[in-house]
Amino acid sequence: MNEAIGAVRGVYGVWLREITRATRDRGQMIGGVSRPIIWLLILGVGLNPYFRGEVYGQVAYVVPYTYLQFLFPAVIVLNIMYTSIQFAVSMIWDREFGFLREVLVSPMPRSLILLGKVLGGATVATTHGGLVLLLARFADVTLSFGEMAAALGFMFLLAFGLTSFGIILAARVRSFEGFGVFSNTLILPLYFASSSIFPLDPSLTRTQAVTSYPEWLVFLTRANPMTYAVDALRGILIDFNQFPTVLGPAIVLGMAVIFFVIALIDFNRT
Amino acid sequence: MANIVSVENVRASYGGTVALDGVSLEIEEGSSFALLGPNGAGKTTLMNILCTLRAPQDGRVLVAGHDVVRAPRLARRSIGVVFQTSSLDDRLTARENLNFHGLVHGLAPKRRRFHIERVLELVGLQDWQDEIVRTFSGGMRRRLEIARALMHEPRILFLDEPTVGLDAQTRQQIWEYLDQLRTERKITILTTTHYIEEVEDADVVCIIDRGKIIAQGSPEALKAEHGRRWVQADVTHAEARKAILAQFPEARPLGARSIVAPAESIEADYLQTEPFKDKLTEIRYREPTLESVFLSLTGRDLRDRTDGEREAQMAEGRRGGRR
Known part of the structure; x- marks a missing residue:
């Protein structure tokens, strides 16, 4: 019993440190607020009239939502992706500046140290995702209290998986600069190829989809786990799903478990 | 205990x-x-x-x-x-x-x-x-x-x-x-x-x-047990250093420029006469300290203290530069 209370205190301590550091990091906060505003304001508002079918008089797909509504859940995912994956920089920081040793000579088992870290990163990322929810009214998305809670829960699970993923990357790319470049070149392609800014119309068969989009893009989008994360969040926020509703949450849960286990194996080795 | x-x-x-x-x-x-x-x-x-x-x-x-x-x-x-x-x-x-x-x-x-x-x-x-x-x-x-x-x-x-x-x-x-x-x-x-x-x-x-x-x-x-009184002489002239080492079997080189010898085995006064007189820059006694214990045991000086400080400063500089 005492052991368990001690363990909870330890995880809380590691978590609290991450939260404290995040609130002092102005740059990260500014990024977390300005990124979604730019995406929604410029890309969202700019492309809004072209959605709903007519592009130079040609009817393409009919999706019963405005482009802003369609884009809104994806921007939340983008914000979470950035904050979660970039969070792993703090792992490199801890190793480089020696703080890691302070934790490693404490009686906490390594699995709990990592759990505290990932929970801390996921909390910060969920907060950044949650900031976007404040813009919901502006994007014409109406939310009930229940939808809001479901969205936050799903966002936290996604952030947990992505934070673990970032930590796996950080264990391999051990320099600050290297990690910054690497993560940036990874985040945007993953985001663009996740049906985030264009729909794969569910009414079309795969062959038909291929005639409108090149096959490689359809393949990439379907292979990208982020596609299903965006899809699940769309399901929660605007009731629009391109895939079976259980698929998104299942894939995101799988990501959280698998990535955390791999991160733990890496961490036990250092 | x-x-x-x-x-x-x-x-x-x-x-x-x-x-x-x-x-x-x-x-x-x-x-x-x-x-x-x-x-x-x-x-x-x-x-x-x-x-x-x-x-x-x-x-x-x-x-x-x-x-x-x-x-x-x-x-x-x-x-x-x-x-x-x-x-x-x-x-x-x-x-x-x-x-x-x-x-x-x-x-x-x-x-x-x-x-x-x-x-x-x-x-x-x-x-x-x-x-x-x-x-x-x-x-x-x-x-x-x-x-x-x-x-x-x-x-x-x-x-x-x-x-x-x-x-x-x-x-x-x-x-x-x-x-x-x-x-x-x-x-x-x-x-x-x-x-x-x-x-x-x-x-x-x-x-x-x-x-x-x-x-x-x-x-x-x-x-x-190990501490001895040592004489340390800094000799810049290579020939003189060789000559001293040859003359006193217990003397040994220390670093690139110095010679040390147990105090009882060497006559410090002698080193100050010809032909060595002008070639010595410094001569001093080292009392039995832990430093001379280290010297007795390894034949080397614990001389890297300045290195340690320099390293610490460089590490500090690296940290400062990163932020």
Whole structure:
């Protein structure tokens, strides 16, 4: 019993440190607020009239939502992706500046140290995702209290998986600069190829989809786990799903478990 | 009294380089134990093994009765560690750093508050507790690290080069805290250092060189046994150096420019006559100190102290440059 209370205190301590550091990091906060505003304001508002079918008089797909509504859940995912994956920089920081040793000579088992870290990163990322929810009214998305809670829960699970993923990357790319470049070149392609800014119309068969989009893009989008994360969040926020509703949450849960286990194996080795 | 640390025949290597080559030592509870040796002697490697950060390749290490390989978490409960380079989070305040330490050691809120006040008072940082650590000087950081290592009331305190890169006054102050701890709390202290004057007050000094223990005992015993009075002459002229070495069989070169010889084997007065007179830049006696003990045992000087300082400064510069 005492052991368990001690363990909870330890995880809380590691978590609290991450939260404290995040609130002092102005740059990260500014990024977390300005990124979604730019995406929604410029890309969202700019492309809004072209959605709903007519592009130079040609009817393409009919999706019963405005482009802003369609884009809104994806921007939340983008914000979470950035904050979660970039969070792993703090792992490199801890190793480089020696703080890691302070934790490693404490009686906490390594699995709990990592759990505290990932929970801390996921909390910060969920907060950044949650900031976007404040813009919901502006994007014409109406939310009930229940939808809001479901969205936050799903966002936290996604952030947990992505934070673990970032930590796996950080264990391999051990320099600050290297990690910054690497993560940036990874985040945007993953985001663009996740049906985030264009729909794969569910009414079309795969062959038909291929005639409108090149096959490689359809393949990439379907292979990208982020596609299903965006899809699940769309399901929660605007009731629009391109895939079976259980698929998104299942894939995101799988990501959280698998990535955390791999991160733990890496961490036990250092 | 019982031994609180016991190291048996420990070996460790990095890649192909042997860092520790069959080291054995015992530390009595409540004593002050100093590990003395030049940089690269294996001190930090041994320290990392003692605080469970690294497993030895061979041999057995018991800390407070727990095997550091089989029961590392139990061993960690009994130790406080101050590393050679800072391990503080410098974006947190002093108090937040201490609170973090209390939390990961599972201390209840009441005990955390009590111990934070206690250790802050001990190192005199109460007025700075809510300042961000980044603004602290090297000495303040070191004091805070010592305070932090004492938060959970460890039985043993490991200090790896606790005074490197600090000015003389701060070094003095840090040793005062440590002495106070030892007398008031009966805590066992293990320090590594290459500042010879800092180990004079230790109960046991262990001299380590190239991964091996070469002598161990109280400073007095070591000086009585190995300490000799030496004459050191700095000779710039290579020919003269050769001539002196040839003339006195017990003399030996030290570094690139000096010669040392046991005082009884050489006549200092003689060196000051022709033909050597103009070729000597300096001649001095070295009284039996731990430094001359090291010299007697290895034929080398513990001369890397300036290197150590330079390294510490460079590390500081690297840290400063990154932020």
